Amino acid sequence: MRPARPALPEWVRRLPEYLMIWVPLLLSAAHLVSFSLWTIWISFTPSTLIPVTGWVGLRNYSAVAASRNWQIAFDNLLLFGSAFVVLSAATGLILAILLDQRIRGENVLRSIFLYPLAVSFVVTGTVWSWLLNPGLGIQKLVHDLGWTSFRFDWLIDRDMAIWTIVIAAIWQSSGFAMALFLAGLRSVDADIIKAAQIDGAGPVRIYRRIILPSLWPITITVVVIQLQFAISTFDLVRALTNGGPGIATQLPALVVYDLMFQRSLLGRGAAAAVLMLLILLAVLLPYAAWRYAQRRRAAYA
C-alpha cells in the first residue's frame, strides 16, 4: 500500500503542470499580440532614433508611401510576387506530373528537386549571384567558349535584375509546390481514372478533365503560401543583389530593415512594417474566408 500523501490543495499540486502549459503559451501569444500592437503604435509616433510618445497621425505612412524607395519596392513586389508565384506553381505542377508517370528513380529525382529548400537563402542567393554575374558566371563561360556576342547580364541591368531574383526563387522553392501537387495527384480516385480509361479517354483528356480540376484546392494553398513567402523575401535579395543595382531590386522587407536599422527612422520603419502586414492580410484574409466557406460546405455535405 502507498503511504498517504500530505493533503495539498488541488491548485498547488497542479502548479507545475499549469506553469509548463501556460508560461510558454502565454509568452508566445503575448509577445505576438503586444509586439504587433507596439509596432503599430510606434508607426503613429514621431520616433526616430529612439521610441518616443506623441502622435503624428498618418505622416509616417505618407512619407513611406511617397518615397522612391518604397514605390520601387512595391512595384517590384507586384512584379516579383506575381511572376514568381505563377512560374513556380507551373514549374512545380509540371515536375509533379512528370514524376507521376511511374518513372524509375522517382525518389532520387524528388530529392534533387527539393534539396534547395533545405539550404539557407543566404547560401543560394550567394551562389546565384556568382552564376548570374556576367564577369564570372554563365555569360563568362559562354564567352570563353567562343560565342563572344552572348549577353546574359540581367544581374547588373536595372530593368532585368528583378528577374534574377525570380529565377533564383523559382529554383529554390518550386520543389515545395511539386511536393504538394504530387500529394494531390496521388490522392485522385483511381477508380474514376480507370472508368475514364475504359470509356476510351486518353491521358491528356484524363488530366484535363479529371485530374487537374481536382487540384484546385492545392493550387490555391500553394499560391497563398508562395505569395506569403514573396512578401517577406529578405535574405535571398540581400545575398543576391542587396537591392541593387542602385535600388532596382528593392523589396518591402529590405526597405523596413533600411529604415529601422540603417537610417534609424523607427516611426517610418514601423509604418513600412505595418504596410507589409496589410499587404499580407490582403492575401491571407480572402484565403481564410475561402477556407472557412469550404469547411462549412464540407460540414453540410
Next chain:
Amino acid sequence: MRERSFTPSRILIYLAVSLIAVAWLAPLAVVVLNSLRTNEEIAQGSMIGWPQHLAWANYAAAWSGFCVAETCAGIRPYMLNSALVTIPATIFSTLLGAIAGYAISLWRFRGDTWIYGIVTLGLFLPQQMRLLPWTIVLRDIGLINTLAGLVLIHTIQGLSFTTLFCRNYYVAIPHELIRAARIDGAGFFRIFWRIILPLSGPILIVTVIWQFTHIWNEFLYGVTFTTGQQQPVTAALIALSAAVADIPQHGVQSAAVIIAALPTLLIYLLGGKYFVRGLTAGAVK
C-alpha cells in the same frame, strides 16, 4: 505493363526530368567544383569549370584561416555560434511545443482555443513587425548581441510551429487512452511521459528537422541582434562576401558556402521523408 515500355513519349518524359534535374543540381555542382579550384584558376576563367588540381587548401582556409574584418579565424567560430543557437532552441521549442500541443489537444483547459489561435498567428505575422520590440526587450534583459538572446527568440517564435505540428498529431490519439490512465490516477505529466511521448516519435522527428533547418538558415534576426563575433554563420557569410569583394577569393568563399550549408543538407539527406512531411504539414493544416 503498357506504361513500362519505351514509347517515344516515355523517352521524352525521361529526357525532360533528366534535363531539369541537371539544371537543379548545376548550382551545387558549380560551388563544389569551385571550392576545389584556386583563386587564380577562377580569375583566369569563369566560376564554371573543372578544377585543374584539387585545392583542398580552400577548405582549411574557409574553416579556420580567412579574415572577416580584423579577425582571421575562418568560418569556425560562426559555425559554433549557429550550433550553440540552433541545438538548444530546437530542443526547447520542440519540448515546449509537445507539452503545449498535448495540453491543447488532449487535456483541454479554459481559453485553449483562443491561446492556440493566437500562437498559430505567429506563422503568418511578418518578422518585421517584431524586430523593434525584440531589440528593446533583448536590450532591457541584457541579451542583445548574445547567443542566448537568439536562443530565446527562436524558442518563443518556434512555439507557433511546434505547437501546431504536435497538436495536429495528438488530436488523432484516442481520448479513451487518456481517460483510462486518469482513472488509474495518472496525472498530467505521468500521462505525458508514459503514454504520449512514446507515441510521439514520428512527429518529434518532423518537428526537430523543421526547427533545425529553420533556425540554422535564419538570417534576419541574426544580422539584426548580433554583430561581429556573436553572429551566426548565415550573417557571417554575408559579411565575408562584403569583406572579400576587393580581392576576390571565390575558391575559399565556395568552400565556406559548402561548410555553412552542410548541416542542413545532411539533415535533409538523412531525414528527407520527414522534411517533406513537415513542409506539407505546415502547408495543409
